[in-house]
Amino acid sequence: MMMELLQWLEHTPIAHAIRDWRWAYPALETGHYIGLSLLVGGIMLIDLRVLGFAPKLQLKSMIGLLPFVWVGFLINVTTGSLLFIYGAVNFGTNHAFWVKMICLVIAGLNALAFDLSIKRYSYDWVAAERPPPLVKTFATLSFALWLCVVTAGRWMAYI
Amino acid sequence: MGFLEWLQGTWVATTVAESLWGYPTFETMHTMGMALLIGSLGLINLRVLGFKPGLKIFDTRALLPLAWIGFTLNAISGSALFVSDAVMFFNSYTFRLKIVLIILGGINAALLSRKIFSEPAQGGAAVVPTTGMKWIAGTSLVFWFGAIICGRLIAYTP
Numbered sequence: 001m002m003m004e005l006l007q008w009l010e011h012t013p014i015a016h017a018i019r020d021w022r023w024a025y026p027a028l029e030t031g032h033y034i035g036l037s038l039l040v041g042g043i044m045l046i047d048l049r050v051l052g053f054a055p056k057l058q059l060k061s062m063i064g065l066l067p068f069v070w071v072g073f074l075i076n077v078t079t080g081s082l083l084f085i086y087g088a089v090n091f092g093t094n095h096a097f098w099v100k101m102i103c104l105v106i107a108g109l110n111a112l113a114f115d116l117s118i119k120r121y122s123y124d125w126v127a128a129e130r131p132p133p134l135v136k137t138f139a140t141l142s143f144a145l146w147l148c149v150v151t152a153g154r155w156m157a158y159i
Numbered sequence: 160m161g162f163l164e165w166l167q168g169t170w171v172a173t174t175v176a177e178s179l180w181g182y183p184t185f186e187t188m189h190t191m192g193m194a195l196l197i198g199s200l201g202l203i204n205l206r207v208l209g210f211k212p213g214l215k216i217f218d219t220r221a222l223l224p225l226a227w228i229g230f231t232l233n234a235i236s237g238s239a240l241f242v243s244d245a246v247m248f249f250n251s252y253t254f255r256l257k258i259v260l261i262i263l264g265g266i267n268a269a270l271l272s273r274k275i276f277s278e279p280a281q282g283g284a285a286v287v288p289t290t291g292m293k294w295i296a297g298t299s300l301v302f303w304f305g306a307i308i309c310g311r312l313i314a315y316t317p
Contacts, residue, residue: 040198
């Protein structure tokens with residue numbers, strides 16, 4: 001069932017188009033790296049700031065980097081999906097790929113929890129520049145999870 | 160050419176090239192370093208270009224240590240990856256272009272730091288980015304993203 005779906009994906013017109021144009025794969029990969037710089041770069045800066053790095057930079061402005069993170073995320077969902085469709089059977093049966101997806105989902109839930117803690121906390125820790133310990137835990141987890149996403153992503157080619 | 164072949168034969172090079180973990184580990188390090196370096200320098204450049212006006216330009220110098228950590232990670236991992244296949248990398252035009260772009264990006268970063276992080280800029284009046292500073296910041300972004308593009312394309316181009 002799963003295998004049939006993967007094989008079907010590989011034979012969609014999109015997959016054929018990527019296979020037919022020589023530069024499609026390298027271009028998508030490059031796009032994925034640029035998206036990664038925005039996404040992981042932005043998130044790491046926010047995480048490190050919450051953890052106390054560069055205290056002079058306003059927490060509010062750093063969290064204001066989120067639009068860049070979203071742009072990076074959208075670039076990577078798009079390029080990542082296209083790369084997956086192109087090599088569905090290979091990727092879908094790759095353990096590193098599934099580790100990456102699991103880390104990605106947990107990182108997403110963690111980011112959601114972080115976001116809720118900004119919106120729902122009884123006091124405004126962003127304005128007070130004083131992240132509560134719980135939020136620092138989210139930031140630490142976030143850093144570790146994104147490191148796992150990148151690591152698993154790189155290892156896909158070797159497993 | 161003798162030197163490159165010697166490099167490729169060193170213990171470091173053969174370990175990176177032949178061990179199961181060597182190449183992917185340094186590649187991962189290179190990717191994380193890239194995110195740190197481009198993330199922090201990118202933010203400084205975007206701030207000079209007018210984004211995030213809430214951040215004081217002078218205060219963004221707090222990001223420089225992060226940029227240096229990213230750069231150091233990438234210099235180490237990049238060197239390890241280079242020696243593992245020194246002849247191929249040295250002969251690749253895309254690799255050479257990448258190095259040129261990194262050097263240009265570095266010069267730009269040094270120029271911009273001198274302008275926006277110099278002592279007189281501290282305290283008193285806030286730094287107002289001039290057209291010159293904005294040009295340096297804009298071209299910087301082009302150099303660094305160009306370096307990422309070249310890096311990815313080494314595997315596909317002569």
